[in-house]
Amino acid sequence: MTSPAPTIGQALAQARDAGLARLDAQLLLGHVCGLSRTGLLTNDDQVLPAAQLARWQQLLARRLAGEPVAYLTGRHEFHGLTLHITSDVLDPRPDTETLVDWGLELLARLGRPARVLDLGTGSGAIALAIKHRCPSAQVSAVDFSAAALAVARANGARLNLDVDWQPGNWFENLAGQRFDLILSNPPYIAEDDPHMPALRHEPRQALVSGADGLDDIRSLVRQAPQHLVAGGWLLLEHGHDQGVAVQDLLRSTGYREVDRRLDLADHVRCSGGQWPAAGN
Structure with a gap:
């Protein structure tokens, strides 16, 4: 039997249990869902669609393997500027x-x-x-x-x-x-x-x-x-x-x-x- 797709809140909890820092998880899942960190919190009961879930699992695995968040999202905040990386x-x-x-x-x-x-x-x-x-x-x-x-x-x-x-x-x-x-x-x-x-x-x-x-x-x-x-x-x-x-x-x-x-x-x-x- 296929497991039900997780909600945003459940996906973040799973990432934490896997050893990912909270901020990293929020930045990656926000990138996948097109939501800010606040948006993730206010929509934590939203179920991840299949395409977003697949993308999230891919990025999560790459981050747990040590790849920087900026390379996964293509962006980084520096001194008030958003840089493409x-x-x-x-x-x-x-x-x-x-x-x-x-x-x-x-x-x-x-x-x-x-x-x-x-x-x-x-x-x-x-x-x-x-x-x-x-x-x-x-x-x-x-x-x-x-x-x-x-x-x-x-x-x-x-x-x-x-x-x-x-x-x-x-x-x-x-x-x-x-x-x-x-x-x-x-x-x-x-x-x-x-x-x-x-x-x-x-x-x-x-x-x-x-x-x-x-x-x-x-x-x-x-x-x-x-x-x-x-x-x-x-x-x-x-x-x-x-x-x-x-x-x-x-x-x-x-x-x-x-x-x-x-x-x-x-x-x-x-x-x-x-x-x-x-x-x-």
């Missing part, structure tokens, strides 16, 4: 909003239209959040991956936010250009990091950077002064245990006012410094 880009983390907030603080302090660069833009999350909150800024964004850059361009067009999208490996196509603020969430995971299997659904080239995870950060710290105006800032996201190493790199290279910012778990997640004016 594919497996060609990293799933934006809430902790990266810390980097954006710090950048916005510096831009507000500047008191004039600024030139801003986002390196390794991926979905365009950082660049678009900066442009959204600071419309006067001239924002450029770079990514080595053509597929990632296509995702970022599409997000910019859909959100009607004007960003100069550039292909390239870090600074290679930016000769002679200087910026007031450079931000990056670069790869920073060590090659043998034990957490890599849990990240297997995300693009490896956007995650891994050498034996200690700092190869790309070293390169950015070294090259950025050629592209910063006097008094310009470089801000970097990094691993929770890399703050001291990144700050030492910044100081030894000649950056001043080296500082840090904490993520939502109170780990040092971002470090940055100011490139001094000549003679300082």
Whole structure:
């Protein structure tokens, strides 16, 4: 005898019993049903039609296998913006909003239209959040991956936010250009990091950077002064245990006012410094 189709409430309870986080279950089932989280609660006795049930079971299995919710729904909320996401880009983390907030603080302090660069833009999350909150800024964004850059361009067009999208490996196509603020969430995971299997659904080239995870950060710290105006800032996201190493790199290279910012778990997640004016 065939089991009756579950209601929305029963489907959410089954997902919880299977070990899925409540928010993940609500986001996935809401995506399937076309309902908000509030809509799910107010329609919890609604029976899932066969097509929706099949889709829900498929997405539930993929999420339980570790695939990020953003890849399953194709969207992610970041700093007040809804971004379209594919497996060609990293799933934006809430902790990266810390980097954006710090950048916005510096831009507000500047008191004039600024030139801003986002390196390794991926979905365009950082660049678009900066442009959204600071419309006067001239924002450029770079990514080595053509597929990632296509995702970022599409997000910019859909959100009607004007960003100069550039292909390239870090600074290679930016000769002679200087910026007031450079931000990056670069790869920073060590090659043998034990957490890599849990990240297997995300693009490896956007995650891994050498034996200690700092190869790309070293390169950015070294090259950025050629592209910063006097008094310009470089801000970097990094691993929770890399703050001291990144700050030492910044100081030894000649950056001043080296500082840090904490993520939502109170780990040092971002470090940055100011490139001094000549003679300082």
